[in-house]
């Protein structure tokens with residue numbers, strides 16, 4: 213008991229001595245301290261790098277890949293920086309046509325490490341004949357064209373918790389862009405996935421995007437990457453795989469497919485075709501990553517499309533107290549009708565998935581493409597829909613909540 217009291221008293225005097233010496237120590241710190249205030253904030257700096265908001269960039273190089281595909285290399289303008297992204301994601305790009313602002317998604321075809329090291333990233337685009345934005349881009353985007361980018365989006369990227377170490381990639385046409393990014397990143401980082409088997413469907417051999425580069429990357433990967441071309445309309449001298457990427461072809465060429473995760477990226481027709489084929493192989497939804505469905509090249513060919521070709525309807529647009537009447541084509545999405553009228557809404561995926569374009573149908577009938585119907589059941593009950601994947605079936609009135 214006595215010892216405990218001694219310790220307590222001793223501690224008390226030590227504290228007092230320390231307290232009395234504080235002013236002197238403080239004076240010494242002030243004497244030797246840096247008079248400049250340290251305003252650095254590493255946490256805020258990291259957050260800004262990961263979420264840079266709107267990015268201003270310009271095209272610094274263009275490269276024609278095939279007669280209908282082109283790669284644009286972008287670099288940030290002063291005061292902007294490229295965003296962090298995963299191999300496999302896409303960017304929403306904002307630009308104007310005849311003074312009308314619109315957005316379109318573009319897959320990032322370069323690797324994340326290249327953006328970090330060189331401050332550059334590639335987007336690759338394929339012309340859709342007759343597409344509102346597509347032909348304009350082909351004719352008007354050159355070195356020096358300035359663009360506005362939004363943060364990267366998309367869920368097809370490697371996740372070691374979710375995905376197998378072996379990825380089977382199924383690409384159609386320009387859908388291969390995300391695999392170019394992934395293969396480059398695999399080679400650079402040496403990280404997982406351990407293996408990628410890419411089944412790449414093209415029309416004919418002159419239509420194969422990045423053919424030489426992908427073959428060189430596969431060779432450099434030393435067995436980690438296998439690329440198999442499958443041509444639907446091959447030339448007579450083609451000795452490789454022919455036809456479509458069927459369950460039979462996957463089973464024959466990828467014997468261990470049952471343990472793999474599948475990434476699918478390509479035009480809408482590929483998704484319609486491949487899903488039943490993956491069903492035949494009992495690939496569970498957990499092991500399928502399907503890229504955004506994208507806009508339809510020709511909705512009239514969709515087996516369920518209930519509309520008519522070559523019809524025009526009146527689209528009444530409400531925004532706040534503003535009311536405008538514009539023309540909508542039966543074969544174009546309501547988002548495109550708004551863009552043509554200079555009333556563009558903000559979009560990201562243009563596949564009905566992200567909900568960015570969510571609007572409300574006040575009257576009239578529309579058709580929401582089933583493959584791109586990401587509207588929640590409760591939202592549907594009160595009239596919400598996604599104009600990026602919906603078509604008018606008669607005169608309609610729509611309330612929008614955002615405008616570019």
Ligand code: FES
Pocket residue numbers: 558559560561562563564565566567568569570586598599600601
């Ligand atoms: S832009 Fe994504 S749902 Fe319409």
